[in-house]
Amino acid sequence: MSIDLSQFDPPANKTAKPTGLEQFDSPQDMGWGQEKDAWIDYTISGAEKRGLRPDIALSLFKQESQFNKNAKSPTGVRGISQTTLATGRKHKPDYNEEDRSNPFTSIDVGLDELSELYKAHGDYPKAVFAYNGGSDPAFESNVGRHLGWARGEIDRRK
Numbered sequence: 001m002s003i004d005l006s007q008f009d010p011p012a013n014k015t016a017k018p019t020g021l022e023q024f025d026s027p028q029d030m031g032w033g034q035e036k037d038a039w040i041d042y043t044i045s046g047a048e049k050r051g052l053r054p055d056i057a058l059s060l061f062k063q064e065s066q067f068n069k070n071a072k073s074p075t076g077v078r079g080i081s082q083t084t085l086a087t088g089r090k091h092k093p094d095y096n097e098e099d100r101s102n103p104f105t106s107i108d109v110g111l112d113e114l115s116e117l118y119k120a121h122g123d124y125p126k127a128v129f130a131y132n133g134g135s136d137p138a139f140e141s142n143v144g145r146h147l148g149w150a151r152g153e154i155d156r157r158k
Contacts, residue, residue: 036067039080039103040153046107050115056124056143057111058150060131063143064110069103079103081110091116 040058047057064082065071072078078100088095091112092105099105117127128143 035103039067039069039107041157042104043107043111044154044157046111050111052111052115052118053124054154055147055150056128057114058153059143059146060114060128061107061110062146062149067103069101069106079106081106081113083109083113087113 043057043061044054047054061067061080064077065080067080069080071080071082073082077084078097080103083100083106085095085097085100088099088105088109091109092099095105095109099109114127114131117130118124121127121130
């Protein structure tokens, strides 16, 4: 299976592919409500503070949980960033089960993990693949399909 890694090119170098979400102007239009809009803002700000591309971070969390703070997977990952307790504790030693449902703590842990993986692997496709434990070859492609939406959210906030 061939994955189009060009979708991870920065926006200046590539026209975003349609995501199917272009009809929505904001998370509120999608029925998400203001709290998810705040989590998107927090993700953008946190990504920028860590030197990460905000569009990649937004796309990753959208793919992981649709920004659902109570998202749960049969594999044991939880929260917006879909991390394990072990990953959380790697970045915040007192991280606990309740933190996984706290959207801001979950986002911080997810961004810390993405930042660590980006530094270790040197590019976003490998970092995104590693974030998902390397278990799904199509995962990075699925994250890529949300980039148009993510870039729209960033532009809307300028």
